[in-house]
Amino acid sequence: MFGWLRRRRQARAIPDALWQDALGRYPFLAQRSEDELARLRSLSGAFLARKEFHGAQGLAITDAMAVCIAAQACLPLLHLGEPGDPLAALRWYDDFIGIVVHPDEVLARRERVDENGVVHHYDEVLAGESMDQGPAMLSWRDVDAAGESAREGYNVVIHEFAHKIDMRDGMPDGCPPLPSRQARADWLALMQREYEAFCDQVAIAERFGGAPTWLDPYGAEAIDEFFAVACEAYFVNRPRFAQEFPALLPLLDGFFGPAPA
Numbered sequence: 001m002f003g004w005l006r007r008r009r010q011a012r013a014i015p016d017a018l019w020q021d022a023l024g025r026y027p028f029l030a031q032r033s034e035d036e037l038a039r040l041r042s043l044s045g046a047f048l049a050r051k052e053f054h055g056a057q058g059l060a061i062t063d064a065m066a067v068c069i070a071a072q073a074c075l076p077l078l079h080l081g082e083p084g085d086p087l088a089a090l091r092w093y094d095d096f097i098g099i100v101v102h103p104d105e106v107l108a109r110r111e112r113v114d115e116n117g118v119v120h121h122y123d124e125v126l127a128g129e130s131m132d133q134g135p136a137m138l139s140w141r142d143v144d145a146a147g148e149s150a151r152e153g154y155n156v157v158i159h160e161f162a163h164k165i166d167m168r169d170g171m172p173d174g175c176p177p178l179p180s181r182q183a184r185a186d187w188l189a190l191m192q193r194e195y196e197a198f199c200d201q202v203a204i205a206e207r208f209g210g211a212p213t214w215l216d217p218y219g220a221e222a223i224d225e226f227f228a229v230a231c232e233a234y235f236v237n238r239p240r241f242a243q244e245f246p247a248l249l250p251l252l253d254g255f256f257g258p259a260p261a
Helices: 016-025 034-050 063-077 086-093 140-144 146-152 156-169 181-208 223-236 238-244 248-256
Strands: 052-055 098-102 106-113 119-126 128-130 136-139
Touching: 016 063, 034 063, 034 086, 052 063, 063 086, 063 098, 063 140, 063 156, 063 223, 086 156, 098 140, 128 156, 136 140, 136 156, 140 146, 140 156, 146 223, 156 223, 181 223, 181 248, 223 238, 223 248, 238 248
Parallel strands: 052 098, 098 136
Antiparallel strands: 106 119, 128 136
């Protein structure tokens, strides 16, 4: 890592050149208002002071790479802070410190036990992964391409950090912690309806030659994956997300805060 990032615990202000580089790479960040960008920059600097980056497979993490990851990870937190203390939003991510960055996707060996007790082994290709109370893993190739992949509603950083928000109450169920049981029940009812409808669309596309879904079909794996996939699309391509999921738009607005100006 370069000198600034090594000293970040003492000097948290992100240098202008690094910040402008991140905004140039990712238009969905640059389109935010001046006030929001100032808040995002502050959050990102504080995020970098609290997290540790590790390059895998010989990947060297530069200051620019770390700032790009931090800015995208903090985007969902823009309006989750407390009045007078916007940095309080970082508590959503205080269950972990490490962020492991691979050069590209990784092949993970998985194990599943079916309803008959039979153990199945299989390989899964991962662009990212988040574990409750554990580190986040990201593919740099996918992170780096996030400006271009935004038109497809795809963003691996926001996806994995949406999982962190979802798991804040210990349950990866497609619902972040909410202030009341009724709010939770209402959220889950709507999310479940939208998830089931999306699963039907994916099944029609994959089994019967129907039109492919705009949203990543990986969202049909489970409701928590649907939440994460919806969040990444919501933040990087709001106009298309609004077209595809008009019922989810006010739900996410209500949680994550005001829409971009």
